[in-house]
Amino acid sequence: MATLLLLWTVCLLYPGRIQGSSAVSRVFVLKGEDVRLEVQKPELxxxxxxxxxxxxxxxxTVVGLPYNAEPRVNKNYTGRVELPIKNYSLGLKNLQEADSGVYTxxxxxxxxHRVAEYNVTVQERVSPxxxxxxxxxxSSDSCNLTVTCSAQDSSISSTVTCDTQTCSQEGGERSEGITSDASLSVYLSSTSIICNRSNQVSRSEDMKKIEHFCPRVPASTSSHSWAIIIVVAVLVVVxxxxxxxxxxxxxxxxxxxxTSSQKRPTCESGSHS
Structure with a gap:
């Protein structure tokens, strides 16, 4: 027992001295949610x-499992570690931004040696x-829109130009990379302009129909036109x-x-009928 206590103390004081290597997996968690970090090949x-x-x-040291003894949880994680730990995986509850970091x-x-390593990032839900x-x-053949996509801490603008056939966009794309809190962008779909803010765990959108501002744009009726053309083509083929x-x-x-003279009267009468 004294050996185990000494080993536990050493682990608490010098956890970084453990040698070895393993692939680091990235995990994104919504603030306030739980996470489970698995060990793919459990060490018995x-x-x-x-x-x-x-x-x-x-x-x-979050938790230690001594040989032939009960798990020992760091007092700073009391009530937040899921026990018992199955297959030596780590279950953490109610994660906060301060919990972001590498778990080994x-x-x-x-x-x-190390047997698993996770880089955990805790993110808040993006603002509306x-x-x-x-x-x-x-004009008679075109329509120009200036749109602005706004979030709590940033905004982005774009110009949309439509003719009687299609719409195009200038500006409005912004991607801040995987390690940023969130990205903001505005883009076109077939019939709408969409403002989007997202991170790895949540997203928020606002949308405007193009036809509400550009009545001459046939985007909302183009699908019906194609449907009519297809139906007419099918009828013609049939x-x-x-x-x-x-x-x-x-x-x-x-x-x-x-070829059958005996049946000719019947055939002729049938053909006349």
Missing amino acids: LRGDILLFSWTFKSED AQVIGDKN VNLTVGSVSS CLLLVIVGCIVLRLRRRRCQ
Whole structure:
């Protein structure tokens, strides 16, 4: 027991001295949610393995599992660690932004090494966005819109130009990368302008229909037009097939009448009918 206590103390004071390497996995968690960090190949505690532990930022030992003893949880994580720990995975509850960092699973024994490592990022839910149309100018064959996509701490503008067939966009794209809190962008869909703010765990959108500002743009009716064209084309093909089949049947019937003189009156009377 004294050896285990000494080992636990060493682990608390010098967790960063454990050697070894493992691939670091990125995990994004919504603030206030829970997370489970798995060990893909669990290390079974046996005689030559004295302690299995999870550390945070190579500074704090979150939980230790001594050989043949109960798990020991750091007092700073009391009530936040899910126990019992199945397969030596780490379950954390109610994560906050201060919980962002690298969590490492390691084994202390005859051979000390890391068996799992996760870079956890805790993010807040993104704030709502608002899409506004600042100005509209139109003519007989085109329409120009100036739109602004706004969030709590930033905004972005774009110009949308539409003719009677299509719409195009200038500006409005902004992507701040995977490590930023959130990205903000405004872009076109087939019939709408969309303002989007998102991070790895949440997203917020606002949308405006183009036809509300550019009535001459046929975007909302184009799908109906295509549907009508397709229906008419199908009907024409069906009619042609019926005509072809009718001609083939009539030709076969005439041939039978010509090769069978006994049935000719019947065929002639049938053809007149």
